[in-house]
Amino acid sequence: MRNSQVSQSGYLTRFYLRRDWLPIGLWLLGIVGLMGAAAGKFDGIYGTQSALASIVTTLKSPAMVSLFGPFIAKPPYTPAAVYAAEMMVFMGLIVAMMSIYFAVRNTRTEEDNGILELVRAHAVGKQSPLIAATLELLIINLMVGVLSALALQGAGMTGSDITGDWLFGLGLAAFGFMFGTFSLLMSQLASNSRGATSLSYLVLGVLYIARMLTDVQNTDNTWWTVYGWIEKLAIYGKNNWLPIVLMLLLAVLVLGVTFFASAKRDVTAGLLPNRPGRQRASRLLAGPFSLVFRLERTSLIIWLIGLFVLGVSYGSIFGTVGDLMKANPVMAKVLGTAAVNVANRTVILNFAATLAIIFAVVGSIPAMITLLKLNSDERKGWLEQIHAKQVSRARLYSSYVAVALINGIMALFLGVLGMAISGTASMTHPLTITRILRAFVGYLPAVLVVLGITAVLVGLLPRLQALSWVVPIYGVFSLYLGGLFDLPKWAKQLTPYGWVNRVPLSEIQWGTFWWMTGLAAVLLLIGYYCYAHRDLLEN
Amino acid sequence: MANTVLEIRHLQKKFGKFQALQDITFDVKEGEVFGFIGPNGAGKSTTIRVLLGILRGTGGQATIFGQDVWRDSVKIHARLAYVPGDVYLWPNLSGGEIIDLFLKLNQQKHTAKTDALIKQFELDPTKKARTYSKGNRQKVALIAVFSTNADFYIFDEPTSGLDPLMEEIFQQNVLALKKQGKSILLSSHILSEVERMCDRIGIIREGKIIETGTLDEMRHLTRTVITVKTKEDLADFAQLPGIHNFKIDERTTNKVSFAVDSESIGAIMTALAPRQIVSLQSTPPTLEDLFLRYYNHDQEVSDHAK
Known part of the structure; x- marks a missing residue:
C-alpha cells in the first residue's frame, strides 16, 4: 500500500533534476556568484574603521532597517558583520523566489500541461510526483547553501568564522526550502499555475512587509513574522541555529498539510470548486483588448492592491524614518528645530526615492507578465482562432501592450500614492502628496522603457523572451544593493531604472522624461514590426 | 466554370533547415468541398496555418478570394471561418x-441558430472551458463557426474528439453549408467522412501534394477488402487479376480474404457467385490502404497522373 503511493519517486526526482539543469544552473550561478563576489569585495570597501562606522550608522537608520533588517552586531564592527546585515534579508528574498519558481514549475505547471496525467498513468505512486518535486527543492536549496558556504569560506572576510559561513549557507537553504513548501501547498489550493505563483508571492509579500513593520518598531516581534527568522540567525555574531530548526519544523508541518491536500483532491482540480460561468458574453467582452483585459483582470487587481499595500506599509514608517532628533538629540540642539525639520524631510525624500525604484521594479513585473503572454498564450493555442478572425496582428499586439501599459502605470502610481498617503499621515511635518507623486512621474518612463525592451524580445526572440527578466532583477540588485557594494556609476545605469534622477528629492527632469518616453515608443514599434513579420509560435 | 476561392501554387515552408512543405499546389472552387487528406505530420496543419497568415510561406503563392494570404489576411478573414485541429x-x-x-470578432451576432447549434451539439455553455x-472544446469552436456567415470554411481534423453522434451532426452541418453553396476545405484522415462530403480530394505526403482529383478518379486506386466463405x-x-494479399483461412474450409482493386470488383463478384457464397464481408478501403498503395506504387501513381 505504502509502496503504491511513493514508487518511482527517486527516478522522477532524477528526471526533474536532469530536465531542469539549465534553470538550476542559472539560479545557482546567480546566487552563489552574487554571494561570493560581494564577500570578496567587502574587505576592500569596508576596510577602514571610518568606512565601517559610517556604513553602520547608515544601516542603523530606520530606512535601512526597513529594507535590510536590523543591524544587531556589537562593536567592534567587522566587514563580515556588515555583510551579514546587508545580505541576509535580501538573499532570503532571492532564494524564496527561486523556490517558488521550481515548486510551481514541477507541480501545478506540469498538471496544467497535462504531463502529470501522463506520468500518473504509469506505474508511479500517487504522491510520487509531489515527493519528487519536494526532493528537488531540497536538493537545489542544499546546493545553494553548501556552495554559498564554500564561497563565503573562500572569501574569508575579516570577522567571519567557519560556523557563521555554514550557518549563512544552511540558513539560506532552510529558508528557501521553507518557502518552497509554502509554494507546494499553494499549488494544491490554486487551480492553475498562475494562481499558485500569485498566491505564493502574496504569502512572501505579506510576510516580508510584516517583517519590515516589526523590525522598525520592535525587533522582538519579528520572531512572529517567519520571514524574520533569517535575521535571527545572528550570523558572525551569536551564530544562532535555532531559526533553522524552526524553519525545518514549519516546512515539515506545511508539507504534511500539502500531502494531505494532494491526497484529497483530483488531478487538475484545485481545492476551491469551479463555479459555473456566464451563459452569454457580457457586452464588454467584444474584442481583443477587452479579452486580454478580462483575462488579466483578477491578477491585475491583486497586483494593484499589493502595490498599494506595499506603498502604505513603507509610508507608515516615514514618521520613524524622519525622526532624526530621536536618533541624535545633540543635532537638534545645535541646528535648531527648523533646520532639523528640513533635515528630516531630506532623509524621508531620500528614502522615498529609493522606495520609488522598488515600486518601479515591482510595478514592471505585472506589466511584463501581461506582455510576455502575447507569446505564451499563443503557445497554449488560445490565439489560433483569433488569428483566423478579422483581427490584425497590430490589433492583437496593441491590445496586449495596452493592458500591459495600464498594468505598469497603475501599479507604479498606486505604490507611490499609497506611500504618499500613509507617509504624509505618519509625519509630524508632512510633505505634500504632490511632492511625493513626483516619484511616479519620474519613474514612469523607466517602466515604459522596460516594457519596450520586453516588447522587442517578444517580437524578435520569442523563444528567449524570458531573458527580459534580467532587466528588473539586475535593476533591483544594482540599485538596492549597488550603493552598499560601491558599484561604479555605469553599472547602476545598465537598466532604465538607473537613468532617472532621485525624485521626489530632486525636481523631475523633463528632458529625460521625454526622451525616455520616446525611446519606449520606438522600442514598442520595433517589437511590433518584428512580431508582425514572423511566424507565430506553434503549440 | 466556378470561381476559384483558394489558389495555392508551389507553396513551400521551411522551419530552419526542415522543409515542412515542399510543393503544395491545389485549388478550391466556389461551392466545392475539398478534402485534404494525409498522414500525421504530412503538413496539413502547416499548410492551413500558412493559409491563415499565422505562418509565412517561404516560397510559392497562396491566395484566398484572389488576395494574398499573408498581406491581406484581415480582409480575407472577414469572409472566412476556421476550426483548428x-x-x-x-x-x-x-x-x-x-x-x-468569436462571433463578435467577425462582426457576427449570436442568433437563434447559435442557440439551436448549442442544443444540437449538447453543449453546456455555462461551464468554464477548463x-x-x-470534444467539448471542439464543439465550442464548431458552434461558433457554424453560426458564422462566411464564404469559405476551413476545418482541420474537426472530428478527432467527437463521438459518432456528434460526428454525424458535424457532417449534417457541413452538408447544409455545401447546399448553400459555401466553399469548404476539410482536412481529415477519416476516409468515410471525406467520401461522404467531399467533391474533390488532395492527398499530401511529406510536404507534397501527390494527387488531386474527384473521388471517382481516386476510387480506382482504392481496394476493398473482402472476406468470403463459399461452398466450393x-x-x-x-491468380485472378485485381486480387491482392490473398489469404486462406486455416481454421475454416473455403474461407478466404483478399483485397480487390475497385475497378475489378464487378468481375470478381461475377466469378464468386457460382461458388455458392455462404457469407460475405466487405471492408471499404481505408485511408491507410490508399497510402500503403501510394507507398508501394509511387511509380504507377505518377504514371497515372500524366
Whole structure:
C-alpha cells in the first residue's frame, strides 16, 4: 500500500533534476556568484574603521532597517558583520523566489500541461510526483547553501568564522526550502499555475512587509513574522541555529498539510470548486483588448492592491524614518528645530526615492507578465482562432501592450500614492502628496522603457523572451544593493531604472522624461514590426 | 466554370533547415468541398496555418478570394471561418462567452441558430472551458463557426474528439453549408467522412501534394477488402487479376480474404457467385490502404497522373 503511493519517486526526482539543469544552473550561478563576489569585495570597501562606522550608522537608520533588517552586531564592527546585515534579508528574498519558481514549475505547471496525467498513468505512486518535486527543492536549496558556504569560506572576510559561513549557507537553504513548501501547498489550493505563483508571492509579500513593520518598531516581534527568522540567525555574531530548526519544523508541518491536500483532491482540480460561468458574453467582452483585459483582470487587481499595500506599509514608517532628533538629540540642539525639520524631510525624500525604484521594479513585473503572454498564450493555442478572425496582428499586439501599459502605470502610481498617503499621515511635518507623486512621474518612463525592451524580445526572440527578466532583477540588485557594494556609476545605469534622477528629492527632469518616453515608443514599434513579420509560435 | 476561392501554387515552408512543405499546389472552387487528406505530420496543419497568415510561406503563392494570404489576411478573414485541429480555450471563460467572443470578432451576432447549434451539439455553455473535454472544446469552436456567415470554411481534423453522434451532426452541418453553396476545405484522415462530403480530394505526403482529383478518379486506386466463405473451393482466385494479399483461412474450409482493386470488383463478384457464397464481408478501403498503395506504387501513381 505504502509502496503504491511513493514508487518511482527517486527516478522522477532524477528526471526533474536532469530536465531542469539549465534553470538550476542559472539560479545557482546567480546566487552563489552574487554571494561570493560581494564577500570578496567587502574587505576592500569596508576596510577602514571610518568606512565601517559610517556604513553602520547608515544601516542603523530606520530606512535601512526597513529594507535590510536590523543591524544587531556589537562593536567592534567587522566587514563580515556588515555583510551579514546587508545580505541576509535580501538573499532570503532571492532564494524564496527561486523556490517558488521550481515548486510551481514541477507541480501545478506540469498538471496544467497535462504531463502529470501522463506520468500518473504509469506505474508511479500517487504522491510520487509531489515527493519528487519536494526532493528537488531540497536538493537545489542544499546546493545553494553548501556552495554559498564554500564561497563565503573562500572569501574569508575579516570577522567571519567557519560556523557563521555554514550557518549563512544552511540558513539560506532552510529558508528557501521553507518557502518552497509554502509554494507546494499553494499549488494544491490554486487551480492553475498562475494562481499558485500569485498566491505564493502574496504569502512572501505579506510576510516580508510584516517583517519590515516589526523590525522598525520592535525587533522582538519579528520572531512572529517567519520571514524574520533569517535575521535571527545572528550570523558572525551569536551564530544562532535555532531559526533553522524552526524553519525545518514549519516546512515539515506545511508539507504534511500539502500531502494531505494532494491526497484529497483530483488531478487538475484545485481545492476551491469551479463555479459555473456566464451563459452569454457580457457586452464588454467584444474584442481583443477587452479579452486580454478580462483575462488579466483578477491578477491585475491583486497586483494593484499589493502595490498599494506595499506603498502604505513603507509610508507608515516615514514618521520613524524622519525622526532624526530621536536618533541624535545633540543635532537638534545645535541646528535648531527648523533646520532639523528640513533635515528630516531630506532623509524621508531620500528614502522615498529609493522606495520609488522598488515600486518601479515591482510595478514592471505585472506589466511584463501581461506582455510576455502575447507569446505564451499563443503557445497554449488560445490565439489560433483569433488569428483566423478579422483581427490584425497590430490589433492583437496593441491590445496586449495596452493592458500591459495600464498594468505598469497603475501599479507604479498606486505604490507611490499609497506611500504618499500613509507617509504624509505618519509625519509630524508632512510633505505634500504632490511632492511625493513626483516619484511616479519620474519613474514612469523607466517602466515604459522596460516594457519596450520586453516588447522587442517578444517580437524578435520569442523563444528567449524570458531573458527580459534580467532587466528588473539586475535593476533591483544594482540599485538596492549597488550603493552598499560601491558599484561604479555605469553599472547602476545598465537598466532604465538607473537613468532617472532621485525624485521626489530632486525636481523631475523633463528632458529625460521625454526622451525616455520616446525611446519606449520606438522600442514598442520595433517589437511590433518584428512580431508582425514572423511566424507565430506553434503549440 | 466556378470561381476559384483558394489558389495555392508551389507553396513551400521551411522551419530552419526542415522543409515542412515542399510543393503544395491545389485549388478550391466556389461551392466545392475539398478534402485534404494525409498522414500525421504530412503538413496539413502547416499548410492551413500558412493559409491563415499565422505562418509565412517561404516560397510559392497562396491566395484566398484572389488576395494574398499573408498581406491581406484581415480582409480575407472577414469572409472566412476556421476550426483548428486542437482547440484550446481560455480556461477561465465559459463556453458561452467564448462562442459570443468569436462571433463578435467577425462582426457576427449570436442568433437563434447559435442557440439551436448549442442544443444540437449538447453543449453546456455555462461551464468554464477548463472543465471541458477535448470534444467539448471542439464543439465550442464548431458552434461558433457554424453560426458564422462566411464564404469559405476551413476545418482541420474537426472530428478527432467527437463521438459518432456528434460526428454525424458535424457532417449534417457541413452538408447544409455545401447546399448553400459555401466553399469548404476539410482536412481529415477519416476516409468515410471525406467520401461522404467531399467533391474533390488532395492527398499530401511529406510536404507534397501527390494527387488531386474527384473521388471517382481516386476510387480506382482504392481496394476493398473482402472476406468470403463459399461452398466450393476458392484457391484458384489468387491468380485472378485485381486480387491482392490473398489469404486462406486455416481454421475454416473455403474461407478466404483478399483485397480487390475497385475497378475489378464487378468481375470478381461475377466469378464468386457460382461458388455458392455462404457469407460475405466487405471492408471499404481505408485511408491507410490508399497510402500503403501510394507507398508501394509511387511509380504507377505518377504514371497515372500524366
